[in-house]
Amino acid sequence: MMTKQIVLASASPRRRELLDQIGVSYRVHVVDIDETPLLNELPRAYVTRIAAEKSAACCSQLNVGKPVLAADTAVVVQGRIMGKPQDFEHARQMLELLSGQTHQVYSAVSVRGDNRHEQAVSITDVTFRALTGNEIKAYWRTGExxxxxxxxxxxxxxxxxxQSIKGSFSGVVGLPLFETAQLLERQGIKIIT
Structure with a gap:
């Protein structure tokens, strides 16, 4: 069962897969914004701002009568926002920080439509087991x-x-489906009718 179509302001194949999973019809419009955290910006404020800027940029580029959905996800270790790795050494440093620790994944959703803007944030605790140097190298070689x-x-x-997660699995993937469904339903898009 497919729902009314939305615009997805994201290039992420994982976000598309998650929307497919719950039967939301969409078309993709990728926006390019500066995703650099502001000085002393807290993780929740960061993901909320980035998701809102993505949906606003998409709305300004398109003149659509459909809801626009954007999202942003950040991995946070000891209050520090981790970005995407620039190279193996950067990835190794990140994975060593995650090794044997619990960190948070913040995932914000922004939906604009019918002259209103609504957002939600999911925060999930993720616990890694201890990783060896060889595992980190082998993982890097997968390309993932x-x-x-x-x-x-x-x-x-x-x-x-x-080892464990406490919170939203789909939020860690990149789009918390519980919060997404709630925001879409407020725009008149029913997931299950």
């Missing part, structure tokens, strides 16, 4: 960490490193 916040993908090989 290269374009992922925090240098890992919970839905891929990194799932074997994760």
């Amino acid at each position: 960490p290269r374009d992922k916040a925090g240098a890992y993908a919970i839905q891929g090989f990194a799932s074997i490193f994760i």
